[in-house]
Amino acid sequence: xxxxxxxxxxxxxxxxxALFGSLLALLCQxxxxxxxLQGRKPIQVRQIVRFTLSLIPVVRQFLKLIS
Numbered sequence: 001x002x003x004x005x006x007x008x009x010x011x012x013x014x015x016x017x018a019l020f021g022s023l024l025a026l027l028c029q030x031x032x033x034x035x036x037l038q039g040r041k042p043i044q045v046r047q048i049v050r051f052t053l054s055l056i057p058v059v060r061q062f063l064k065l066i067s
Contacts, residue, residue: 018060024052 032043 028043028048035041035043
């Protein structure tokens with residue numbers, strides 16, 4: 001059974017990406033609902049994209065620390 005590490009790493013990355021994406025979607029829905037209830041402007045897609053892109057360096061640093 002050769003080296004399965006690359007396969008495991010890819011699988012772990014896919015699982016973490018799916019979980020992180022789902023969590024982010026739930027948080028964005030909750031945030032949007034609260035903003036609507038407060039009578040504030042709705043969240044724009046570009047705000048969500050910008051927020052998500054700003055998290056990439058944080059996740060990379062975290063992965064670097066644990067490796």
